[in-house]
Amino acid sequence: MSVDMKLSAYFHYSRWSKHMHDFLEQIWLSDDAGEAGVCLIPCLRLTTTAMDNEVFWKDIVYGCRQLTQRQLDELNVGRANKYTQGMHFITYTSEPVKLLPYLMKRFQANGGKIVQQKVENLQEFIAKSNYDVIINCTGLGSRECVQDVGMFPVRGQVTRIKANWLYCALLDESDVGNYIIPNCESVVLGGTHQENDNNTQVCPNDKKFIINGCRKIVPGLEHAQHLFDWVGLRPGRDTLRLEAEKGGNKIVIHNYGHGGSGVTLAWGCAEDVLELLKNELQARHLNVPKSKL
Ligand SMILES: Cc1cc2nc3c(=O)[nH]c(=O)nc-3n(C[C@H](O)[C@H](O)[C@H](O)COP(=O)(O)OP(=O)(O)OC[C@H]3O[C@@H](n4cnc5c(N)ncnc54)[C@H](O)[C@@H]3O)c2cc1C
Incomplete structure (x- = not known):
C-alpha cells in the first residue's frame, strides 16, 4: 500500500470508528443500553513486548493515557506476565448477539421486511x-x-465464562496475546487470529491457549464457570x-x-x-x- 493509500485508509477507519463510538454512546445514554448489550467499561491495553501507542482511536475513546513505570510496576506485582508498556482508557463494548436483534427490531419497526x-x-x-x-x-x-x-477467512476461537466480578477489559497486545472483555452477563476470553483457516470446530489446543493465557492475566479466572467455546470466521480482505x-x-x-x-x-x-x-x-x-x- 502506498503512503497516500495508508493515510486515506487511516482517515476512513478513524471516521468510521468514531461514528460507531458515537452511535453506541447514543444507545448507552438511552433506555435501550441493556437490551442492545452496550456497556461502558475501563480498559487496559498491555504488552510484554512492544506496541504502537500512536493508535488512531486514542482520541475517540475517553481519557486515553499511557501507564507510568510506577503503575506498570504495581500492575506487575505477583503476575506471571511482566508488562513493559500499557495504556488505560474507557470505551463502549457491544455484544453482537444482543445488538443485532435490537437493530433488527428497529429496522422492522420502521417498515423493513426480511x-x-x-x-x-x-x-x-x-x-x-x-x-x-x-x-x-x-x-x-x-x-x-x-x-x-x-477474500479470505480469519478464524477466531473464543471462550465464554461467567465472572460477574470482572469489570475491566484487559487486552494483551504482546506477540501472542490474549484478551478478556466483560459483557453484560458473561465475559469473553480470546482469542485466535488464524488466516486462511476454515475450521469452524472448537480446537482443544486453542482452548488451552485461551484459558491458560487469560489466567496469566487474571489468575482468579481459574474459579470462573466455563459457559461455552465458539468459533467464527472473520471476513478478511487487504x-x-x-x-x-x-x-x-x-x-x-x-x-x-x-x-x-x-x-x-x-x-x-x-x-x-x-x-x-x-x-x-x-x-x-x-x-x-x-x-x-
Ligand atoms: C472471534 C471473533 C471475534 C471478533 N471480535 C471483534 C471485535 O472485537 N470487534 C470487531 O469490530 N469485530 C470483531 N469481529 C469481527 C466481526 O464479527 C466481523 O467483522 C463482522 O461480523 C463482519 O460483519 P459482516 O456483516 O460484514 O459479515 P458477517 O457477519 O459474516 O455477515 C454476512 C452475512 O451474509 C450472509 N451471506 C453470506 N453469503 C451469502 C449469500 N451468498 N447469500 C445470502 N446471504 C449470504 C451470511 O449468512 C451472514 O448473515 C470478531 C470476529 C470473530 C470471529
Missing part, C-alpha cells in the same frame, strides 16, 4: 430480481457470490470494499471485507453506504427518501 434467500451469483440475482437497489453485505460469502478472490458499482440500470453497493473490525466500523460504514445511495439516486434524477435509521 426475506431469507441464498444468493449463488450476485450478477444473476440482480438481473432476475425486481429490486432497484442491492447492498452487498455478504462478508466472506462475497468470495463465492461476487467471486472476490481477495482493504474493505465500500463502493458503488459503475454503470448498470440498478444501484449496486458493496460493503464487505471488514476482517476483525466489522462491529467497530459497522455504523460508520452504513452511513457511507447511505451517502453512496443518495449520490446514485441523485445521479439518476430520482427522489432521495429520508432515512429512517
Whole structure:
C-alpha cells in the first residue's frame, strides 16, 4: 500500500470508528443500553513486548493515557506476565448477539421486511430480481457470490465464562496475546487470529491457549464457570470494499471485507453506504427518501 493509500485508509477507519463510538454512546445514554448489550467499561491495553501507542482511536475513546513505570510496576506485582508498556482508557463494548436483534427490531419497526434467500451469483440475482437497489453485505460469502478472490477467512476461537466480578477489559497486545472483555452477563476470553483457516470446530489446543493465557492475566479466572467455546470466521480482505458499482440500470453497493473490525466500523460504514445511495439516486434524477435509521 502506498503512503497516500495508508493515510486515506487511516482517515476512513478513524471516521468510521468514531461514528460507531458515537452511535453506541447514543444507545448507552438511552433506555435501550441493556437490551442492545452496550456497556461502558475501563480498559487496559498491555504488552510484554512492544506496541504502537500512536493508535488512531486514542482520541475517540475517553481519557486515553499511557501507564507510568510506577503503575506498570504495581500492575506487575505477583503476575506471571511482566508488562513493559500499557495504556488505560474507557470505551463502549457491544455484544453482537444482543445488538443485532435490537437493530433488527428497529429496522422492522420502521417498515423493513426480511426475506431469507441464498444468493449463488450476485450478477444473476440482480438481473432476475425486481429490486432497484442491492447492498452487498455478504462478508466472506462475497468470495463465492461476487467471486472476490481477495477474500479470505480469519478464524477466531473464543471462550465464554461467567465472572460477574470482572469489570475491566484487559487486552494483551504482546506477540501472542490474549484478551478478556466483560459483557453484560458473561465475559469473553480470546482469542485466535488464524488466516486462511476454515475450521469452524472448537480446537482443544486453542482452548488451552485461551484459558491458560487469560489466567496469566487474571489468575482468579481459574474459579470462573466455563459457559461455552465458539468459533467464527472473520471476513478478511487487504482493504474493505465500500463502493458503488459503475454503470448498470440498478444501484449496486458493496460493503464487505471488514476482517476483525466489522462491529467497530459497522455504523460508520452504513452511513457511507447511505451517502453512496443518495449520490446514485441523485445521479439518476430520482427522489432521495429520508432515512429512517
Ligand atoms: C472471534 C471473533 C471475534 C471478533 N471480535 C471483534 C471485535 O472485537 N470487534 C470487531 O469490530 N469485530 C470483531 N469481529 C469481527 C466481526 O464479527 C466481523 O467483522 C463482522 O461480523 C463482519 O460483519 P459482516 O456483516 O460484514 O459479515 P458477517 O457477519 O459474516 O455477515 C454476512 C452475512 O451474509 C450472509 N451471506 C453470506 N453469503 C451469502 C449469500 N451468498 N447469500 C445470502 N446471504 C449470504 C451470511 O449468512 C451472514 O448473515 C470478531 C470476529 C470473530 C470471529
